[in-house]
Amino acid sequence: MHRIFSGHKPSVAAVTGHAVAAGALLALGTDSRIGASDARMGLPEVALGMVLPDWAQILAEARLNPSHLQQATATSRMYEGADNVAAGFLDEVVPADKVVERALIEGERLADLSPRAYIGHMERHRRPLSDAMAKAIDVEIAAAGS
Template structure:
């Protein structure tokens, strides 16, 4: 299984671990959605994490190469719908970024409410400009919402890749913790957020983010159509 869920004290710990880069493909999306189903039914908050040294390397480029244009758009749709579910979902979601987060990996960070990163020699950023890819609308909309505006050009248009401290300054992350403490820190924050009144948290989260959510929903099937 490329993603698993474990619930303790009302906190769902969802872990991405495909043994490699935690690439986002149909299998990973399905596993994450199944984990979110369990979390939303049984927990009060979520921690989303990766494997040691790797949060996610982004979309599975091998899948992109083999799927053909229609398949690529279907995978982009699946990824966008996953982001919508996290960003607009009812539960608090805390990311424990365990290492490298590239491309779709950072868009998942954007979708989480609070992001704790692992201090160390890790790369975090959107590399589409480097690899010659057009940014999908969901990436642009989440970046506008979450990145420090002074970093938007550098991060998204120029494809700058940050270290964890720089990622905090840019807005990819909210704070850092040592590698052996990042998961515990995320669980502690999730525990605090789980104490907030759930109906108000869910309503406020969806209401504040409604414009962004609506623009991403409207882009499904046409991710590069401005």
């Protein structure tokens, strides 16, 4: 997820079904997220007795709508349909049978962007978040090894 989020190539998530926990985080790491109108998404870690890892919290704070952040992360609220857009899990919802088609069109649009301008923007916009995520991952790896 960190590599996708901090990558230098545009990425599109085609969410054709439910995207829960790691699936939701994977989608959040992409540039554009197209999902099925019946897709359920959420971060159920707290409901499962787990604390969302710091790197995942950083990603959630960067991508989710601030007015939904508390509900999505601390209370494990699950979202469906247009609520996924309101919360920030998705950018767009379409009928399930159109997700891949729409995601491919979006991918083509992103591929037409100037690579230099895209990389420049991402370096400016995402570098601080990416660095914070990398540091959090390193801390968690070190803690797991001790």
